[in-house]
Amino acid sequence: MRIGKILDVVEAPDIVGKAMLAMGTTPVPHMVTPDDATVHWLLPRGAAHRRPWPWARISRYVRVLTSLEELGIPGTDLTDGPGPHWAYPEVWGGGHLADEWLVEDLAVCTLMHLGQPAxxxxxxxxxxxxxxxxxxxxxxxxxxxxxxxxxxxxxxxxxxxxxx
Missing domain, CATH: 3.30.60 (Wheat Germ Agglutinin (Isolectin 2); domain 1)
Incomplete structure (x- = not known):
């Protein structure tokens, strides 16, 4: 899937993805990439730029990728395996795109597991x-x-x- 023109991607360490699922407040799934121990959320193009400071505060732990050419996205029914797959929250809203408010939950999880925000x-x-x-x-x-x-x-x- 071509990412840079239609979507932004948020990348974080896998511990943040596990914490987000445990917290249960984000109603969108994330992709798990076991090979490099990262997780990814999809955002509509430009969503992170609408709230730049909250994203900058956690930029040491979470990256917003806006210029990716391509990203392998697993089928939405792939929820396990050694390769990339989706992790769905218990209360799933039905969509796969997060919004700029994802940063609020990410800030809580990074504080709990990785360190203080800036x-x-x-x-x-x-x-x-x-x-x-x-x-x-x-x-x-x-x-x-x-x-x-x-x-x-x-x-x-x-x-x-x-x-x-």
Whole structure:
């Protein structure tokens, strides 16, 4: 199936797929690829781009693939086996396409099994992971209000802005 022009694909480690099934809140199936221990959800083209920040927060654990040429998709009745197959949730909604809200359940599962999601850097739009960045004191400005004068930012962002 040609993916890049009609669908986006979300790829995650297989432990996330198992956790999603156990959680039971996502009514769409995912594909299991045992050879590389990954799972895949199908999204309508552009769905992930409607909510970019939630996807960026879990980008260390989950990839949104938008430029795949092709992806092998097993028949919808293939639910077991050594090769690619579908894993259906207990409460299946009847479709095979997830929507951009899939990210909410993925965030819960990645937090439980893989680690903390990223926070937003106060100086740029890129994700800031827990072990990265520095704390800086921002100069007071009537246009920007923060809960405190000290915020976490990327080290490079702090250097670029001349902050200490």
């Amino acid at each position: 926070q937003r850097c106060e100086l740029c739009p890129e994700p800031l992971w827990a072990e990265d960045g520095v704390r800086v004191v921002l100069p007071r400005s009537p246009l920007r209000t923060f809960p405190s004068d000290t915020v976490r930012v990327h080290t490079q962002c702090a250097r670029t802005q001349g902050l200490t």
